[in-house]
Amino acid sequence: MVPSATSHSTPLTSRPRMGQLTRYFGLLGVLVAMCALFGVLSEHFLTMASFSTIANQIPALAVMAVGMTFVLIIGGIDLSVGSVLAFSGAVMSVAIVQWELGLFPGIILALATGILCGAFTGAISVSFKIPSFIVSLGMLEMARGGAYSATGSRTEYIGGNISMINDPLIGKISPAFLLAVAIVVLGHILLNRTVFGRHLIGIGTNEEAMRLAGINTHPPKIVVFMLMGLLSAIGALFQVARMEAADPNAGAGMELSVIAAVVIGGTSLMGGRGSVLASFFGVLIIAVLESGLAQIGASEPTKRIITGIVIITAVVLDMYRSRRANRE
C-alpha cells in the first residue's frame, strides 16, 4: 500500500499566480493604451527616438523602485532616496575630480556611501523601533546636507570618462538600461525564490508571528534598507553618467516618484504584498506619461495635475481589484 499516491494531491495550478498574471496584463494594458493615446495626440510619440529617450531616462528610477518595493513589503518607507542619490553622486565626483582616485574607486566609494546611509536608517529604525518614515526623513536632510558640503554647493563636472555607462551600446540602448533591467529581474527572483524574500514577505505580513516562528526579524529589515541605499547609489551612477556631472540638488523630490511608481504597480503601503516586476511597470507608466505629456506640449502645471490623477486612479483601481479578490 502506498497511501500518499492515492491521496488527494495538491493542485499545481495556483490561484495566487493567476492573480499575479492578471495584474501584469492589467498594467501592460494601461501602458499600451497610454502609448496609443499619445501616439494619436502626437505624431512624434511613436518613434524610436522618443522610446530611446524614455529608456535612457528611467534606469535610476527603475533600480530605486526595486529597493522601494522591498522597503514597502516589510511595511517600511524610505523618504531619503533622492538625497542619498545626490550624496552618493557628490562623493563620487569629489573622489574622481578632487582626490583624483580614478573612476572605479570613485564608483566603489559612491556605492559604499549609499549602503552606509541605508544601514544607518535601517539600524536606527529597527533597534529603537522608530517608524522608518521618521528616520528616513532625518536621513533625507542629512544626506542632502552631505551632498552640499561635499560639492561646496556647486555642480561638480566630471567629464566624459564616466559617460560610457550611458553611451548607446546596442542600437540606442545604453548599458545603464540593460543593467537596470537586470537588477529588476534579479530583484524579482530574490523576492520570489529565496528564503530572504520569503522572510521579507512574512515580516511585512505579521512580524510577531515570524518572530515566534523562530526567525530573527531584525537583520533582514536592516539589509533591506542597505539594499535601498545601494540601489540609490547605483541610481546616482546612472544620473551622473548622463549629466557628466554631480549636482547637489539631484534627485530632489525623487522619493515621491519612486513611491508613486511602486504604488502604481500595486505594492501595498501596509506591507506584505508587492511585486518587483509590477513596480517596473509602474516606472514605465510614469516615464511614458511624463514624456508623452511633454511631447503633446502640456505645461508643467498640467503635467503635475495629470500625474497626480493617474497615481490616485491606479491606487483606487488596485484597491477595488484586491477587495474583489478578497470577496471571492
Place this chain on the structure above:
Amino acid sequence: MTVQPHSLLRLRGIGKTYVAPVLQDVDLEFHEGEVLGLAGENGAGKSTLSRIVGGLLAATSGTMEFLGDGYKPANRREAEHLGVRMVLQELSLVSTLSIAENLFLDALPRRFGLLDRQTLHERARPLMARVGLDGLDPGVPVGQLGIGQQQMVEIARGLIGQCRLLILDEPSAMLTDRETELLFAQINQLRDQGVSLVYISHRLDEIKRLADRIAILRDGRLVEVRAASEMQVDDIVRAMVGREVGNALDLADRSIGGPILEVRNLSRGHAVRDVSFSLRQGEILGFAGLVGSGRTELMRLLFGADHRDSGEVLLEGLPFNPRSPRQAVQAGIAMITEDRKEQGLLLPLAISTNVTLANLASVSTAGWIDQSAEVSVAGRLIDELKVRCRGGRQAVKELSGGNQQKVVLARWLYRDCEVLLLDEPTRGIDIGARYEIYGLLAALSRRGKSLIVISSDLRELMLLCDRISVMSAGRLVATFERGAWDQDAILTAAFSGHLQTTSQELA
C-alpha cells in the same frame, strides 16, 4: 409553580440565503423574563439569527411577530425603538472618546451647540453603576480601560432606554471570571425585571448555568429547544455536533521517559513567581489556572519570547537560557500561541508558506527555495493532518479555525520539535474539530514528543493530560496525577493564590 410564560417575540420559518442557505426554517419563541441560551458550532447560524432579530439583516423567508404585531425591522434603529437591542461580539467603541461619550454617541446632550459634559456624565453614572463600573470616572477614554471593562461599557450601551429583548453575542469571551460574575448578576437582574434575554456563547457551562431554555442550531437549522434543566452539557454537545463525540483518547501504550525539561525557581516580575516543575519525555502536562495566573507568561519565558529575572531551566540535563524564540526553536522547543491569527499565522499567505516557515532550510539550498519540494511537503502534511482545503497554495485566512490550527501544528510537526508548548490550542474551534486536535496531540505524545498544554477548559485537560499543574497569581500551587484529580480540587487551587494576595493586601 411555573406561570405560563408570556411570549414577546415569535419567529416562524425564518430563513436566510446568500448563495447557499445559512439559516433555514427556524421557529422560535422568546419569552419575557427568561434567558434563552443559543448554542451551536461556528457557522451554525447563531449570529445570522441574532442579526435578523436585531434588525441588522433581513430574513429571506419567514415572518416575525412582536407582541402579536408583525415585526420586520428595516435597520437596527427600528429594532431598538421597539426595545430589541443587541451587544455584538466585536467591540464597536471609539477608543479615544470617553465612557460617557461612547454611551450616548448618537444622542450627545448639547447646550448652545456645545457638548454639555456635566449632563452627559450625570446620565452616564447610573448606567455605569448598573454594570458595576461605578468606580470609574465617566470622562476616562475607553481606550484606557481593560478589554473586560470595555465589554461592560458595550453592554451598558445596550441597556440605554427601553430594553425588552437583549441579545448578548459571546459577551464573556474577553471577560475575567470576576467580570463574568458581574455580568451574570446583571443578566439575572434584567430577567427579574421581565426582560427577555438571548445568551450566545461557546462556553456551554455558562449557557447551562444561566439559561432557562436552550436552543441549539446546527447547519442553519434549529435542532433542539428544551428547558435547560432537562439538558446536560453532554446533551448540548451531542445536539451541536449531531453525533456522539469520542470521549476516550488513545493515550495507552506510550512510554513516558525521564525529565526532558526541568524548571527551577523561575521568576519574572509579578507574573511568574518562583515556579518549579519538570516535564517528562512523551508526557502531556496540563496547566490549569485563571486568566492572568501567569501560565502564558511562563511559556513565553521557556520560549525565549520574554526574559527571566531569576531561576534556572535545564533542557535534556543542560542549562537552557534562550535569548530569543529563534534560540528556543533551534533547541527543539515550539510554542503555539493562544492568538493564532495575531501571533501564529501569516493569514493572507499560502498554507505551504505557513507550514514550512519554521524550517525553510530543509526546502532550500543556499538560500534558494525549492518550490516543488515545498508544495510536496505541504501536501503530505495536509493529508496527514486532514486539513480541509483546496490545496497547499490556498490562503490560510480562507480556512476555518480548526483547520488554521492544524496548519500551525503542521508547521511544528515539520520542524520536528521535541517539546511543544501549546497555549489554549482549541480556543475558538468547533467541538468536532477539537477532537481531531486532541487526537493529533495524543499522536504526537505517542511519537515521544513532550507537550505542555494550557487550557481554561478543565474537561479538556482532564481528557488529555497525564498530569495537571495549577497556577494561581503567578505561582505553581499544585500538581495532580491522572486519577488523583477532581474538578473541585483544581478549582480551589486555582483560586488559592488570589485569596492570599487579597488578604495580604488587606492586612
